[in-house]
Amino acid sequence: MQRICAVLVSSSFLLSSVLAHGDDSHFPNRQDVTVKTTKVNGNVYMLQGRGGNVGALVGMEGILIVDDDFKEVSVKLSAALKELGSASPRYIFNTHWHGDHTQGNEFFGKNSTIVAHVNVRKRLLDPPVIFGRKTEPYASFALPIITYTESMSIHINGEEVKAVHFPNGHTDGDTVVFFMKANVVHLGDDFFVGRFPFVDIDSGGSVQGLINNVAELIGQISADAKLIPGHGSVSTYQDLKNYHQMLLETSKIVQDAMKAGKSLDEIKKAGLPEKFKEAGSGFIKTESWIETIHRSYSTK
Secondary structure, three states: OOOOOHHHOOHHHHHHHOOOOOOHHHOOOHHHOOOEEEEEEOOEEEEEOOOOOEEEEOOOOOOEEEOOOOHHHHHHHHHHHHHHOOOOOOEEEEOOOOHHHHOOHHHHOOOOEEEEEHHHHHHHHOOOEEOOEEOOOOOHHHOOOEEEOOEEEEEEOOEEEEEEEOOOOOOOOOEEEEEOOOOEEEOHHHOEOOOOOOOOHHHOOOHHHHHHHHHHHHHHOOOOOEEEOOEOOOEOHHHHHHHHHHHHHHHHHHHHHHHOOOOHHHHHHHOOOHHHOHHHHOOOOHHHHHHHHHHHHHOO
16 A cells, blocks of 8 residues: 655655555565465455555355555465465455555456446556555456456355445545455555554545545444454454544644644644554654545645
């Protein structure tokens, strides 16, 4: 995944950011990554490599996965999927366009049906500048061949897998995937567990949009559901509520300072309350999150 545009970050931060979203300290060497498989509920699993979390529904009718990590992880991801029943998924949902969630399309795309929101296909055909660079368009076989605008379902292995578009949050193409029978929800990068999120403003994302989307999800998801975040461990409904509260509080602090006429440098110098120290210890540091909030509300 990705982060704030290069204009807002230091060069040293940029170099590490290009590689992934999430806490990069877990995966210091791309070549040494292992794929960890965790059973979530029913026939739904979570696989963790180097990039975004991969959700997997397994059964006799084939495997459906949500996101497919970086391309460097593809061989090991395929091996982990084989342990669950098939090395090649039948279907792939891309929750958004960022490479740590979609680069595996290149490896799996010739044998799998890729599904995503229409804006994801548009972004992969003409990727926006991110981290100061523009990546190459995806090959035709690595693109979503089925797209939707609001919602759609795939019925497989006795499960309804429902994809719903949540607009202008992390990006403008975000999909949240509901495994209806298993009561599991894959939220993609609309949800970073206990950490400040990356909001890709240059790809149509916004802080207020993310806040609105998470609030809507809290109203839709059952209190006993298991949640797969874009990055982090399997989570709970309460974790999502805590995340939403963090978004609300930190964005209000920055907005109040902006209304008081304070400059971005002054707001960054003041920082955020101590209780948010841990949230700023991941991929997006506190100063970067303040910059994101400031930029997002400045463009309204």
